[in-house]
Amino acid sequence: MTEKAWMAQVTELARTLGWRVYHPWLSIRSERGWPDLAFVRPGRFVMAELKTDRGKLTPSQEEWIDALRGAGVEVHVWRPADWDDVVEVLRP
Numbered sequence: 001m002t003e004k005a006w007m008a009q010v011t012e013l014a015r016t017l018g019w020r021v022y023h024p025w026l027s028i029r030s031e032r033g034w035p036d037l038a039f040v041r042p043g044r045f046v047m048a049e050l051k052t053d054r055g056k057l058t059p060s061q062e063e064w065i066d067a068l069r070g071a072g073v074e075v076h077v078w079r080p081a082d083w084d085d086v087v088e089v090l091r092p
Helices: 005-015 059-070 078-089
Strands: 021-022 037-043 042-049 076-077
Touching: 005 021, 005 037, 005 042, 005 078, 042 059, 059 076, 076 078
Parallel strands: 042 076
Antiparallel strands: 021 037, 037 042
């Protein structure tokens, strides 16, 4: 599965479950390593970096994930093999 198809699947699930979803469409002017998706619903904020099953995090992605987690943000790295975890995290 491509990362684009994976993102569409996760985004569709999140919206179906009532989340507002944000994805910066053009990352050229965005900070390197910023997570792919942000999910918001009352009382909860979640971010996720999506990868293919073989994709690896870049050093800048690891740095942002560590910084965000250190600030108390719930951040996940999800691959297609993690579908059950995605459903569990996004479930109301």
